[in-house]
Amino acid sequence: xxxxxxxxxxxxxxxxxxxxxxxxxxxxxxxxxxxxxxxxxxxxxxxxxxxxxxxxxxxxxxxxxxxxxxxxxxxxxxxxxxxxxxxxxxxxxxxxxxxxxxxxxxxxxxxxxxxxxxxxxxxxxxxxxxxxxxxxxxxxxxxxxxxxxxxxxxxxxxxxxxxxxxxxxxxxxxxxxxxxxxxxxxxxxxxxxxxxxxxxxxxxxxxxxxxxxxxxxxxxxxxxxxxxxxxxxxxxxxxxxxxxxxxxxxxxxxxxxxxxxxxxxxxxxxxxxxxxxxxxxxxxxxxxxxxxxxxxxxxxxxxxxxx
Numbered sequence: 454x455x456x457x458x459x460x461x462x463x464x465x466x467x468x469x470x471x472x473x474x475x476x477x478x479x480x481x482x483x484x485x486x487x488x489x490x491x492x493x494x495x496x497x498x499x500x501x502x503x504x505x506x507x508x509x510x511x512x513x514x515x516x517x518x519x520x521x522x523x524x525x526x527x528x529x530x531x532x533x534x535x536x537x538x539x540x541x542x543x544x545x546x547x548x549x550x551x552x553x554x555x556x557x558x559x560x561x562x563x564x565x566x567x568x569x570x571x572x573x574x575x576x577x578x579x580x581x582x583x584x585x586x587x588x589x590x591x592x593x594x595x596x597x598x599x600x601x602x603x604x605x606x607x608x609x610x611x612x613x614x615x616x617x618x619x620x621x622x623x624x625x626x627x628x629x630x631x632x633x634x635x636x637x638x639x640x641x642x643x644x645x646x647x648x649x650x651x652x653x654x655x656x657x658x659x660x661x662x663x664x665x666x667x668x669x670x671x672x673x674x675x676x677x678x679x680x681x682x683x684x685x686x687x688x689x690x691x692x693x694x695x696x697x698x699x700x701x702x703x704x705x706x707x708x709x710x711x712x713x714x715x716x717x718x719x720x721x722x723x724x725x726x727x728x729x730x731x732x733x734x735x736x737x738x739x740x741x742x743x744x745x746x747x748x749x750x751x752x753x754x755x756x757x758x759x760x
Contacts, residue, residue: 457483459751460546460555461527462534463694465492467727467740467747468561469518469527474748475559476525480755483553484522485546487533491515492563493728494737496585497606498613503737511587514737534562536697537723542758544722556758557722557751560698560710561744564691564728564735569601573657573664574687581664582657583686586610593684595619599667601654602688608632608640610686615645622647622680624654624669649680657685693729705731716747722754 459475461468464486472484489495497511506514523529530553537558538545544558566584568574574582583589590613598618600611603625609632615621623630623640628650630637640646649669656668658679666679693708703718704710709731716724726743728735 455483455551455553457481457528457553457555458755459483459557459559459748460485460544460553461559461561462486462546463492463561463563463727463729464490464519464529465561465563465727465740466494466515466518466737467563467744468492468559469515469522470741470744471559471561471724471726471748471751472527472744473522473525474745475751476522476527478749478752480752482527483530483555484527485530485532485534485548485553487531490519490529496587498587498610500737534697536700539720542722556755557724559716559744559747559751560695560718560723560725560729561727561740562694562697562729564693566687567690567692569654569687569689571654571656573659577657577659577664577685580662581659581682581684583684584688586613586686589684589686590614590617593618596683597622597681598684598686599624599680599682600686600688601625601667602690603627603630603632604688604690605632605636607688608636610688611646612636612639612643614686615643618645618684620647621645622649622682624649624652624667624680626653626672627651654685691728691735695729714746715750716743717750722751724751 458480459482461472461484475482494511494515532548534548597620599622651673652669652671658666666681695708710725724747726747727740
């Protein structure tokens with residue numbers, strides 16, 4: 454069983470920052486992820502609200518952060534974490550393929566796209582239903598697509614799709630967007646962007662092979678209609694990736710991990726950062742801030758441990 458001073462679970466912006474801070478403090482650090490480093494940045498088109506970069510593609514920013522972390526000596530480990538067990542001052546990270554131990558653990562597992570939970574969504578996932586415009590947008594060049602949601606992610610990705618698709622219909626349950634003003638302005642000015650207000654999707658329609666449209670219900674008129682679309686991109690919020698840590702009793706009733714402003718959970722030596730944490734604003738810049746605080750505090754915690 455490998456031993457480290459600090460284990461960071463998750464390689465998104467918060468996790469990579471925390472790992473880098475730990476390594477810079479001369480800790481032996483492992484950063485674990487079951488996928489590609491970068492987290493949700495890999496699903497993001499242009500990032501325009503991260504200081505120092507007027508505009509940068511999400512995957513490119515992830516690559517830069519990863520290089521910064523590994524340059525400091527962070528070891529990247531592929532693995533699927535099952536749970537954390539406590540053994541005195543040791544924190545045992547139970548995982549596939551091999552358990553590892555640490556003196557402190559920072560949870561940075563992020564969140565996953567929330568599903569609509571309507572007929573056709575699961576059936577046509579990967580055949581027209583998508584949660585990532587950057588990943589799948591190119592498949593819908595010069596075709597009609599629909600975007601579900603009204604926040605920053607929905608409008609930002611809708612604008613990205615407008616560069617590829619013939620038409621982008623934004624379906625939103627309210628009569629106004631929640632996205633930041635600069636994104637709204639761009640969307641309303643874009644001739645390819647259309648808006649279906651006060652409506653919720655009730656069914657993804659297809660021909661058994663691929664998506665052909667989405668049926669929506671207008672909450673004000675109580676009427677249904679079908680929007681023709683070969684792709685449906687869903688951005689209606691996220692759910693925390695915190696299931697492996699439920700036994701530690703550090704989450705609220707929705708699964709978000711509760712911390713104080715020092716990123717400390719109620720379990721000594723276990724911290725949480727980024728989108729998995731209970732907080733209001735989930736952005737790259739806030740995850741990075743969380744990571745810096747947690748990395749420094751983990752170093753101080755480890756320094757005070759007695760053998």
